[in-house]
Amino acid sequence: MVTRNFKAGAALLKAIADPYRLTMLATLSASKNEVCVCDFTDAMPLNQPTVSHHLRVLREAGLTTCVRRGTWVYYQLAPGARERLSAVLAAVFGKKLRG
Amino acid sequence: MVTRNFKAGAALLKAIADPYRLTMLATLSASKNEVCVCDFTDAMPLNQPTVSHHLRVLREAGLTTCVRRGTWVYYQLAPGARERLSAVLAAVFGKKLRG
DNA sequence: TCAATATATTGACATCCTTCGATGCAATGA
DNA sequence: TCATTGCATCGAAGGATGTCAATATATTGA
Structure with missing residues (x-):
């Protein structure tokens, strides 16, 4: 039985x-x-507060970063975002195969 | 803006x-x-119905298979379970790197 | 058929999550 | 200073989720 603590990994996946x-x-x-946030609100069938909520979840998980430039806020993938997620799968399933 | 439908991928991750x-x-x-199910109930700080519930979530997501042998039920990783999860990350982040 | 054991299911409860309207805050331009 | 625009936050409603006690189901053995 594996006893490692997967609390953080589960939180990242939930995000x-x-x-x-x-x-x-x-x-x-x-x-x-x-x-830009407005790109998301324009393209997704969600109201602006809901888009803001989802972006906040990603931001608080450390998966994105954002910068305000004038009135607009621009989001980016955080460095290592993909690697952190792959690492969770690797921790669960053992060392990486090829993907 | 990516328009691909991630409903199935999100459901798999949620599982x-x-x-x-x-x-x-x-x-x-x-x-x-x-x-064996009893191995999980013995080793985890959860009651038996809760263990059964979590195993059901994994089973209904197609990530595990189970076999009854006598009074006991044995669980296994479903073939391709890890690959299906990696594929979700690959679909989100683009083609695979090395893990 | 009956008792015992292993697992699944049901029903209930508390908590969390998604969504949205209303509102607040920050930056721009007049 | 004021109106406007883009985004964040708040508060509430409804649905989903995790957990457990109670119960049901299935298998074995007597």
């Missing part, structure tokens, strides 16, 4: 276990530049 | 986004043999 938050991460990962 | 379910997966992944 991304939502279709809209996965969409946000994929968008940030695919875009060379930062993405 | 594992719990410390006890990660412990269960890690145990199944580490053990060469199957693991």
Whole structure:
């Protein structure tokens, strides 16, 4: 029986276990530049406070960073975001295969 | 803006986004043999119905299989469980790096 | 058929999560 | 200073989730 503590890993996974938050991460990962909050509110079927909530969950998990520039706030993938998530899977399933 | 539908991927992640379910997966992944339900109930600070509930979540997500042998039920990692999870990360973050 | 054991299911409760309207705050421009 | 715009926060409603006691189901053995 494995006794390692997976509390932090579970919290990180919970932070991304939502279709809209996965969409946000994929968008940030695919875009060379930062993405404005308004881009999300325009493109997603969610009201602005809900978009703000999902972005906050990702930010508080350390998966994104944000910068205000004028009236706009731009979000970016945090460095190592993908690696931190892969590390959780690696800790659960043993050393990495090829993906 | 990425428009891919991440509903299934989010559901899969949600199925594992719990410390006890990660412990269960890690145990199944580490053990060469199957693991009896009673092993989980003995080793985890959860009552038997709660263990059964978590095992059901993993089973209904297709991440585990189970076999009854006599009075006991033995759980195993489902084939491709890890690959399915890695594929979600790959779909979100782009093609795989090395893990 | 009956008792005992292992597991699953049900029902209930508390807590957390998602969503939204209303409101607040920050920055810009007139 | 004031109106406007972009974003964050608050508070509330409804649904989902984790947990457990009680109960049901299945298998074994007597």
